[in-house]
Amino acid sequence: MADNHNLQNPHAILVAYPLQGHVIPAVHLAIKLATKGFVITFINTQSIHHQISKSHSSPGDDLFAGARKSGLDIRYTTVTDGLPLGLDRSLNHDQFMECLLNVFSAHVDELVGDIVRRSDPPATCLIADTFFVWSSMVAEKHKLVNVSFWTEPALVFTLYYHWDLLRENGHFGGSGT
Structure with missing residues (x-):
């Protein structure tokens, strides 16, 4: 029989654009991953956190205060x-x-390094917005699985993916524009 007492929940570090x-x-x-057993460390920018804090009646709360009260393990930190x-x-x-x-x-690289060194359970992956072109390098440096998270509709992804083909076939951006 397998030794299950060492099994820990996966720990994802999530960086939003x-x-x-x-x-x-x-x-x-x-929140969805946390409901499935993941430990989440959510990295937000100080500026976004500040904007959110100004609009809440409880300035000490973060985006996940309610989720933590319901038992989800979502940690929250900010970075400049x-x-x-x-x-x-x-x-x-x-x-x-x-x-x-x-x-x-x-700044994210430094913070991810700190989280990797100190977190329990150990961080296993970095989930970052697809618009961050550097996330794979940060993940590789800290020996994390890199997960690219696309936040826009699938149609937008398809348009970006086929941009050159659409231009080449004259669907938009005709010559000289």
Whole structure:
């Protein structure tokens, strides 16, 4: 008979792209996985956390306070995106995108390393939004399985995937545009 006393729940680290249309599906995924026995560590940006906290009556709560009260093991932590908390990211889009590509990844890498070293049960995978092009490198560095999470409709994925073919066949973006 197998020795089952050492079996632990899988532990996923989940990183959402810091825009509302990406965070909400990531929150739903975190809760769904937790109901199936996963331990989840959800990494959110400090700026998104700050926006959410301002809109809640209990400022100490995070997105998963209610889920934890129901017995789900969802841990929550924040990380800087590299920009000052007060900076309006929607008005500074280019700077925000630059930081997400070149600065945020280093902060996430460091935090994932800390989680991997200290977590119990040990982290087993990194689930990151598909828009993060660096997540596979972070996962590989920390010996985690990399899972790419697509938060948009399947049609949008298909359009992105076939972008060149659609242009080539003249479905949009005709010559010179």
